[in-house]
Amino acid sequence: MRFNTPYVYSPEELKSYFFGVYKSAEAKSPSTEPGLERLRRLEAVRIKKSARGLADALREMAVSMPFVNDLHPFYRELLELGVGIAKYKHALGKIGNAAVAIKSISGEALMALRTAYSKEQIYRIRKAYIARVVDLIEDLAPELETAKSAAAFLRRLPDVDPDLFxxxxxxxxxxxxxxxxxxxxxxxxxxxxxxxxxxxxxxxxxxxxxxxxxxxxxxxxxxxxxxxxxxxxxxxxxxxxxxxxxxxxxxxxxxxxxxxxxxxxxxxxxxxxxxxxxxxxxxxxxxxxxxxxxxxxxxxxxxxxxxxxxxxxxxxxxxxxxxxxxxxxxxxxxxxxxxxxxxx
Ligand SMILES: Nc1nc2c(ncn2[C@@H]2O[C@H](COP(=O)(O)OP(=O)(O)OP(=O)(O)O)[C@@H](O)[C@H]2O)c(=O)[nH]1
Ligand SMILES: [Mg+2]
CATH class of the missing domain: 3.40.50.300 (P-loop containing nucleotide triphosphate hydrolases)
Structure with missing residues (x-):
C-alpha cells in the first residue's frame, strides 16, 4: 500500500499564506460610502477570507493524513515504531482543532468590528485578530513538525499488500x-x-x-x-x-x-x-x-x-x-x- 500524504506546511509557510490571503482580499464598495464604513467592510472581508483560507489549509492537512483506525495492523505498528501513535493522533487532533479555533477567533473579530465606532478601533481589532492567529500558528509548531515527519515516514514505507500470500x-x-x-x-x-x-x-x-x-x-x-x-x-x-x-x-x-x-x-x-x-x-x-x-x-x-x-x-x-x-x-x-x- 502506498500512502498519499498531504504537503505539511511549516509555521512560517502558514503565516505567509495567511498574510497573503489577508492582504489580497478586496472589497467593492460604492464610492459614496463613508470612509469608516468602507474600512469596516474591507476589514470584514479580509478577516473572513484569511480565516477561511487558513482553516481550510489546516483541516486539509489533518484529514488527508491516514486515519490510524483504517490502517492494517502491520502499518499501524510500523507507525507506532517510527512516529508513535499517541503522538501522531495528538498532532493531527491539535491541527484539526486549530481549524475550528480560527473560526471562532475570526467570529469574535467580526462581531467586534460591527460595533466599532472609529478607524482606530478597527485598527485595534485588526491587530488583535492577527496577533491571535499568529499565536495559534506558532503554538502549532511541534504538531506541524510531527505531522511533517509522519508524512515523510509514511511515504517511505514499503509497498506491502497484506492480502497477498x-x-x-x-x-x-x-x-x-x-x-x-x-x-x-x-x-x-x-x-x-x-x-x-x-x-x-x-x-x-x-x-x-x-x-x-x-x-x-x-x-x-x-x-x-x-x-x-x-x-x-x-x-x-x-x-x-x-x-x-x-x-x-x-x-x-x-x-x-x-x-x-x-x-x-x-x-x-x-x-x-x-x-x-x-x-x-x-x-x-x-x-x-x-x-x-x-x-x-x-x-x-x-x-x-x-x-x-x-x-x-x-x-x-x-x-x-x-x-x-x-x-x-x-x-x-x-x-x-x-x-x-x-x-x-
Ligand atoms: N559465497 C557466497 N556468498 C554469499 C552467498 N549469499 C550471500 N553471500 C554474500 O554474503 C554477504 C551478505 O549477503 P546479503 O545478501 O547482503 O546478506 P543479508 O542476510 O541480506 O545481510 P543483512 O541485510 O546485513 O542482514 C554478501 O557479501 C553476499 O555476496 C552465497 O550463497 N555464497
Ligand atoms: Mg540484507
Missing amino acids: TVVVAGAPNVGKSSLVGCLSTAKPKVAEYPFTTRQIHVGHIFVRGDRIQVIDTPGLLDRPFDEMNKIELQAVLALRYLAKVVVFLVDPTHYGGFDLSIQINIFNSIKNNFNIPIIIVINKIDLANDDDIKKAEELFGEIRIRISAKTCSGVEELKARILEDYYVPYMLQKLRQIRAAER
Missing part, C-alpha cells in the same frame, strides 16, 4: 537474505559483505499465472528477546507477525558471515516458538561451505532438504517449487474452499 525471508545478519530475495523475486535489494545492510523491509514478487506471491526481505535478527530489539529488528518481527504465510529461515553454515550456528539456532527457535507459521529451513552459501560446515548445520537444524547458493542462485528454483507446491497451492485451495462454503 507472503513469504518472509528471515535469519541472522549477513546470511544472504537479500541475495536470496534477489534470486527469488523481482526485488533487487542491496547486498553487501557486512552485516546490517538491510535496514528496512523490502518487497518483491514472484509471478504465478495471474497471481502474485509477495516476498519480503527483512533486516537481520539478533539473538535477543523481543523487548530488547531495536526498531530495525522489530520491522522483521512485524513482517513475521502480520504478513508471513511461510518463513524461509536462511542459515549460513560458514564462518564468513560472522554469526555462529549457535546464535542462528537460537534465532530460529525464537521464531518457531513465538509465531505459528510454517518454516522452511534453507542452508545457504554451499559454494563456500565445506562438508563439515554443512554436516554441523544439518545436525543442529534437523532435516535440511534445501541447500542453495544465493550468490549464484543455484538451488533457488527448487526452493521456489517447494514454496509453490507445499504452501502456496494448498493455501489457495483452502481459500477457494472457504469461498465456496460461504456461497452455499
Whole structure:
C-alpha cells in the first residue's frame, strides 16, 4: 500500500499564506460610502477570507493524513515504531482543532468590528485578530513538525499488500537474505559483505499465472528477546507477525558471515516458538561451505532438504517449487474452499 500524504506546511509557510490571503482580499464598495464604513467592510472581508483560507489549509492537512483506525495492523505498528501513535493522533487532533479555533477567533473579530465606532478601533481589532492567529500558528509548531515527519515516514514505507500470500525471508545478519530475495523475486535489494545492510523491509514478487506471491526481505535478527530489539529488528518481527504465510529461515553454515550456528539456532527457535507459521529451513552459501560446515548445520537444524547458493542462485528454483507446491497451492485451495462454503 502506498500512502498519499498531504504537503505539511511549516509555521512560517502558514503565516505567509495567511498574510497573503489577508492582504489580497478586496472589497467593492460604492464610492459614496463613508470612509469608516468602507474600512469596516474591507476589514470584514479580509478577516473572513484569511480565516477561511487558513482553516481550510489546516483541516486539509489533518484529514488527508491516514486515519490510524483504517490502517492494517502491520502499518499501524510500523507507525507506532517510527512516529508513535499517541503522538501522531495528538498532532493531527491539535491541527484539526486549530481549524475550528480560527473560526471562532475570526467570529469574535467580526462581531467586534460591527460595533466599532472609529478607524482606530478597527485598527485595534485588526491587530488583535492577527496577533491571535499568529499565536495559534506558532503554538502549532511541534504538531506541524510531527505531522511533517509522519508524512515523510509514511511515504517511505514499503509497498506491502497484506492480502497477498507472503513469504518472509528471515535469519541472522549477513546470511544472504537479500541475495536470496534477489534470486527469488523481482526485488533487487542491496547486498553487501557486512552485516546490517538491510535496514528496512523490502518487497518483491514472484509471478504465478495471474497471481502474485509477495516476498519480503527483512533486516537481520539478533539473538535477543523481543523487548530488547531495536526498531530495525522489530520491522522483521512485524513482517513475521502480520504478513508471513511461510518463513524461509536462511542459515549460513560458514564462518564468513560472522554469526555462529549457535546464535542462528537460537534465532530460529525464537521464531518457531513465538509465531505459528510454517518454516522452511534453507542452508545457504554451499559454494563456500565445506562438508563439515554443512554436516554441523544439518545436525543442529534437523532435516535440511534445501541447500542453495544465493550468490549464484543455484538451488533457488527448487526452493521456489517447494514454496509453490507445499504452501502456496494448498493455501489457495483452502481459500477457494472457504469461498465456496460461504456461497452455499
Ligand atoms: N559465497 C557466497 N556468498 C554469499 C552467498 N549469499 C550471500 N553471500 C554474500 O554474503 C554477504 C551478505 O549477503 P546479503 O545478501 O547482503 O546478506 P543479508 O542476510 O541480506 O545481510 P543483512 O541485510 O546485513 O542482514 C554478501 O557479501 C553476499 O555476496 C552465497 O550463497 N555464497
Ligand atoms: Mg540484507
